[in-house]
Amino acid sequence: MLRLLNIEIHKLKYNRASRILILIYFTLLTSIALIAAIKFDIGPIKFHLAEMGIFNFPYIWHFNTYVASLLKLFLLLVIVSMMANEYSNKTLKQNLIDGLSKKEFILSKFYTVILFSAISTLFVFSVSLILGFIYSDYTELSIILMDLEYLPAFFLKLVGFFSFGLYLGILVKRSAFAVGAMIIWYIIEWLIFAILGWKAVSWETAQKIKNFLPLEALSNLIKEPGSRLDAVKTVAKQVGEDLSKDFSVQPLDLIIAIAWTFLFIYLSYALLKKRDL
Amino acid sequence: METIISLNKLNKKFGAIHAVNNLSFDIKKGNVYGILGPNGSGKSTTLGIILNVVNKTSGSFSWFDGSLSTHQALKKVGAIIERPNFYPYMTAAQNLDLVCKIKEVDRSNIDEKLKIVNLYERRNSKFKTFSLGMKQRLAIASALLNNPEILILDEPTNGLDPQGIHEIRKIIKDIAATGTTILLASHLLDEVEKVCTHVVVIREGVKLYSGRVDELTASHGLFELKVEDDSEKLIKLLSKFEGISSIKNDEDIIIATLSKPVTATEINSYLFQNGVLLSHLVKRKPSLEQQFLSLTNNKN
Numbered sequence: 350m351l352r353l354l355n356i357e358i359h360k361l362k363y364n365r366a367s368r369i370l371i372l373i374y375f376t377l378l379t380s381i382a383l384i385a386a387i388k389f390d391i392g393p394i395k396f397h398l399a400e401m402g403i404f405n406f407p408y409i410w411h412f413n414t415y416v417a418s419l420l421k422l423f424l425l426l427v428i429v430s431m432m433a434n435e436y437s438n439k440t441l442k443q444n445l446i447d448g449l450s451k452k453e454f455i456l457s458k459f460y461t462v463i464l465f466s467a468i469s470t471l472f473v474f475s476v477s478l479i480l481g482f483i484y485s486d487y488t489e490l491s492i493i494l495m496d497l498e499y500l501p502a503f504f505l506k507l508v509g510f511f512s513f514g515l516y517l518g519i520l521v522k523r524s525a526f527a528v529g530a531m532i533i534w535y536i537i538e539w540l541i542f543a544i545l546g547w548k549a550v551s552w553e554t555a556q557k558i559k560n561f562l563p564l565e566a567l568s569n570l571i572k573e574p575g576s577r578l579d580a581v582k583t584v585a586k587q588v589g590e591d592l593s594k595d596f597s598v599q600p601l602d603l604i605i606a607i608a609w610t611f612l613f614i615y616l617s618y619a620l621l622k623k624r625d626l
Numbered sequence: 627m628e629t630i631i632s633l634n635k636l637n638k639k640f641g642a643i644h645a646v647n648n649l650s651f652d653i654k655k656g657n658v659y660g661i662l663g664p665n666g667s668g669k670s671t672t673l674g675i676i677l678n679v680v681n682k683t684s685g686s687f688s689w690f691d692g693s694l695s696t697h698q699a700l701k702k703v704g705a706i707i708e709r710p711n712f713y714p715y716m717t718a719a720q721n722l723d724l725v726c727k728i729k730e731v732d733r734s735n736i737d738e739k740l741k742i743v744n745l746y747e748r749r750n751s752k753f754k755t756f757s758l759g760m761k762q763r764l765a766i767a768s769a770l771l772n773n774p775e776i777l778i779l780d781e782p783t784n785g786l787d788p789q790g791i792h793e794i795r796k797i798i799k800d801i802a803a804t805g806t807t808i809l810l811a812s813h814l815l816d817e818v819e820k821v822c823t824h825v826v827v828i829r830e831g832v833k834l835y836s837g838r839v840d841e842l843t844a845s846h847g848l849f850e851l852k853v854e855d856d857s858e859k860l861i862k863l864l865s866k867f868e869g870i871s872s873i874k875n876d877e878d879i880i881i882a883t884l885s886k887p888v889t890a891t892e893i894n895s896y897l898f899q900n901g902v903l904l905s906h907l908v909k910r911k912p913s914l915e916q917q918f919l920s921l922t923n924n925k926n
Contacts, residue, residue, distance in 0.1 A: 356727050363716045439711040446677045447728045447768075448701035625640075626679040 353457035354464060356449075360431065361461070367427045374423040378472045381416055382480055402578060404484035407496035411574045411596065413477040414503035417469065418571060421510055424465055428511045429527045432458060432518030442626045455618045458515055466507035470500055502570040502598040509567045509606045512613040519617045531564075538562045563613075566605040572596050628655040629691055630776050630807055631676060636685035638671050638831075645671045647831035648685070653776065653809055658802050660818035660825045660839070661811040662918060668831035669811040670708065673780050677705055690775075701729045704769030705778040710761040714754035718745055718764050721753055722771060731772045739767040743797060759790030766797055776807040783817065795820070819914040829922045842917050846884035849893060852906030863900050867893070879906070 361367045387398040403412050435441040444454060482488060517527040538559060546555035559565045576585065577596050631653045638646040646668045653659055663669050674680030676687050678696050689699030712721045722736045740746040743763035748756070756764065762782060769777055782798065783791040795817065802808055802821055812818055818825060818839075825842060827835040835842060846869075853860050857880060864873050864882050871885035882893075890909045897904060 352727065352730070356724065359720075359724050359727060360713065363713070363720055365715065438713060439709070440713055442679050442707065443711040444728060445679050445697075446700060446705045446707060447725055448697050448699075448703075448730075449728050450678075450695075450697035453697070623681070625674070625681055 350456075350460060353453055354460045357431070357457045357461045361427070364431075367431065370423050370427045374420060374427075375468075375472065377420050377423070378417055378469065379476060381413055381473075381476055384416070399484045402486070404480050406481050406485045406487055406493045408574070408577065409477050409481045409485065410496045410499040411571070411577065413473055413480070414499045415571050415574050417473045418503060418506055421469075421507055424469075424507075425511065425514045425531075426524070426528065428458075428462060428465070428514045429518040430524040431461070432515050433522055433524040433527055436519075436522040439626075445626070451621050452618060455515075455614065455621060458617075459512070459614050462508055462511040462515065466504050466511065469507055470504040473503060474500055496597075498598045499571060502603065505603060505606050505610070506567050506570045509563070509610045509613075512610045512617075513563055513567075516613040516617045516620075519620055535564050538564055560602070561605055563609045566602060566609060569602045570598060570606055629653070630655055631687060631689050632691070633672075633676070633687045634685055636672065636675060636687060637683045638668075638675060638680065639683045645831050646675070646682075649828065649831065649833055651826050651833065651836045653807065655775070655807050656805060657824050658808045658822045659810065660822035661809065661828065662815065662818055662825055663811075663813065663828040664922065665813055667813075667829050669813075669828065670780055671831075672828070673705075673707065673778060673809075673811055677703075677707065677778070679707075701731075701772060702775045703778060704772065704774035704776070705780075706762075706765045706769050706782060707780045708784065710765035712753045712761070712764065712768075715752060717750050717752050718756075718767075719749040721764070722768055725768050725771055729772045735771050735773070739770045742770065742800075743767045744793075759786050759793065762786060762790065762794060763797070766794070770801070774806065776809060777801060778809045778811075780811045781813070782810070783812075783814065815913075815915045815918055825914075827918060827921055834921050839914065842914065846887050847909055847911050848884060849882045849888075849890070850906065850908040850910065851880045851882065851893075851904055852878060853902060854905050856902070860897070860902050863897060863902060867896060 361371075384398055384403070402408065435444070441454065445451065449457075478493075481493065513531065514527065517530045518524065521527045521530055541562065542555050542559040545558055546552040549555075550558075560569060574596065629652050633652070634650050636646055636649045637644070649668075649672060661669050661672070671680055675682045676689075676696075678700060689696060690702075694702075713724070716724070718740065719736060722739070723733055726733045726736065737746060737749075740749050743766050745760060745763055745767060748760065753761070753764070766782070769779075779798065783794050786794065798808070798810070799821055808821070810818060810822060822839055824837065825835070825839050826833060827842075851860065851864075857875070857878070860880060861873055861875070864870055864880070867888075869884055869886040869888045870882045872883045874881045874883075890907060894904065894907060
């Protein structure tokens, strides 16, 4: 495993575009902390985001993993191109001739995905912990340890999303088209939802079906945290909306995400095995 | 003698095209093999199959008597297929370093192999700045990193200028001289004739010949003859001569193929006695090219 990871890191570390994207990604992850600096002070209106409760334990786990997962697109570009470039440079063929098996090739990419996701999770954990200690109203250990399931959910969300990227990279062999294919797939999920809800079944059932589709399943892992904020809830109550919904990480969503991840990696392997290079 | 690779009734179909047809042959340690065939005869496909990049349709092949799986065996092999494929953004040395990691061999060989192919001075230049000849030489260095049991070369001089061709050939000859087993696919016959001891001839995926190069070219040879005026008479006389199996008129030179040993003196005195004076008489061994053409044409 270390050998395969070592091979893939060797390929990435000399690639300037990948290096820059990785750097931007981790810089942005760290800069979540800068949200704390958002402060409006216009005469009577005083607005300091950090004091709105967004950095309160345990809510911070939810908020930060959600915001951090928006940045995954930067790493997606790295991952898709590390797969697609092997095709355009024909280095995949050379790797196999040099004695890498097709299974090892896919695994070296998958291990890299896991490594990136693990480091991202560790980053978000550290940044959140530090921000929490600075801004949270409660710092009791029992409260800090609450809702920690957002971290494994974040990890799985990244692994699943990047595995999808790997699969598309190997399927269409061109980085730009692979990213395009993912956008098209996102639209297709909406179309399936719309057609089902409009013609076939109730909107509620259509949503349940959509929950099984990969991008929807991955986004369900961490639900939007905005309407969970006390401040937002209060406003909503005033205008007569009830926003109480379940924000926790659902086991079913986890299972669906894991199933898709396995499927994407297996399909990548099957595709590579079947193809003549 | 130790068998390095053995092909058994290998087949590959691309849709309706039968690219490799029931191909069987063995590669033994210590020999230099040439796979000969016109373009599109299935040479590269065959190599692709044994190198794990093309899936076979049926049949089998085994590396080192089946003692190793294909990808493990490939770590003991050095191979270059058509175009050199490396990471354009890495330097020569970084690319070779990666190959060492894949093949699980020590990195200490890198400098030595770069020197063999005269790229040591350019080791820190990016691959994308290399000329085709340099890229091909880097590919050879990469194939030599693990001191391979067998070196497989597919059209190594394709697309190179005369200078580049000469350099690559010299490197191949030097490697062959060290006793390394080589499998060289080419459609350039003089290339094969110069370095190979054994040859496999294939056409449209079918094996036409496999054996030693000198057996393929072995025969009693042929005469090239020329007269100034009456070539009709010459042909008539030759056809009566015992030991000449066929006569061919190639422009104004007449080629007589022998079926038994005949010396130039014998034929000259026979013709002189019958009143034919030759202006040109040469006895030669058939070249691999002529043998190859007659082999591949016989199938038509």
